[in-house]
Amino acid sequence: MTPVLETRRLAKTYDTGGTQVLAVRGIDLTISRGEFVAIVGPSGCGKSTLLNLMAGLDRVTAGEVWLGGRRIDQLSETALARMRRQKVGFVFQFFNLMPTLSAIENVELPLLLVGRHRKEARDAASRLLDDLGLEDKYDAAPSQLSGGEQQRVALARALANTPDILLGDEPTGNLDSASSREVLALLRAARDRGQTLLLVTHDTRVAAAADRVVTLRDGLVNDDTELQAARPVTLPLDAGGPV
Ligand SMILES: Nc1ncnc2c1ncn2[C@@H]1O[C@H](COP(=O)(O)OP(=O)(O)OP(=O)(O)O)[C@@H](O)[C@H]1O
Numbered sequence: 444m445t446p447v448l449e450t451r452r453l454a455k456t457y458d459t460g461g462t463q464v465l466a467v468r469g470i471d472l473t474i475s476r477g478e479f480v481a482i483v484g485p486s487g488c489g490k491s492t493l494l495n496l497m498a499g500l501d502r503v504t505a506g507e508v509w510l511g512g513r514r515i516d517q518l519s520e521t522a523l524a525r526m527r528r529q530k531v532g533f534v535f536q537f538f539n540l541m542p543t544l545s546a547i548e549n550v551e552l553p554l555l556l557v558g559r560h561r562k563e564a565r566d567a568a569s570r571l572l573d574d575l576g577l578e579d580k581y582d583a584a585p586s587q588l589s590g591g592e593q594q595r596v597a598l599a600r601a602l603a604n605t606p607d608i609l610l611g612d613e614p615t616g617n618l619d620s621a622s623s624r625e626v627l628a629l630l631r632a633a634r635d636r637g638q639t640l641l642l643v644t645h646d647t648r649v650a651a652a653a654d655r656v657v658t659l660r661d662g663l664v665n666d667d668t669e670l671q672a673a674r675p676v677t678l679p680l681d682a683g684g685p686v
Pocket residue numbers: 457458459464465466484485486487488489490491492493
């Protein structure tokens with residue numbers, strides 16, 4: 444299996460007014476191509492910190508982060524931003540859509556930012572929104588969409604650049620259970636098409652849908668378990684069915 448994302452003895456210490464918080468204390472983790480990995484653990488164990496370090500959104504205190512065979516923890520801010528635009532997709536708990544842009548403009552944006560032509564970006568964004576069941580919501584503003592619809596737009600945006608890895612911080616954390624099921628089914632459908640996924644979650648259903656669950660405790664990996672393969676996948680948007 445080819446590693447997509449790898450950490451080596453990764454550590455992060457926050458200094459808060461003289462007090463040091465050891466948020467991540469030496470983590471070795473390898474995410475292989477095509478894996479769906481959930482990171483779980485009690486509040487404050489370092490999940491979001493780890494994800495942010497792996498995404499190059501926060502600076503490491505010690506250790507290394509490798510993405511697609513390239514060491515990224517020492518890159519400049521400009522190089523990191525370019526790397527994120529080209530290689531990483533993000534979904535967050537609070538969707539983080541641009542409020543003044545329509546659904547389709549939100550999905551087009553990452554494509555335009557990497558220099559794709561307007562027509563090409565529009566076609567790709569339409570296809571993604573159609574795939575996620577949002578064919579009648581192209582022109583809606585985020586504020587006109589339900590939480591589940593906003594997260595589907597965010598997912599379309601995250602997948603627009605066919606990222607090497609999709610990173611999520613509590614992607615179902617702000618959704619009702621029907622919308623969570625929809626979003627989870629879409630995440631699993633992305634995995635079934637070969638998308639690599641790494642999600643931080645408190646949601647046991649998200650963890651149960653993963654191929655592998657990494658449990659953190661006090662800034663360290665406490666457990667790393669492969670789950671049984673071949674669980675049935677609910678069709679996307681079949682919100683009523685089991686996931
Ligand atoms: N910017 C920061 N400055 C100082 N301390 C921080 C900062 N961010 C996180 N921490 C601390 O680092 C530790 C790990 O936090 P982190 O947010 O990574 O945990 P988490 O497992 O994601 O928690 P939760 O499940 O509640 O989101 C906690 O003790 C937290 O208080």
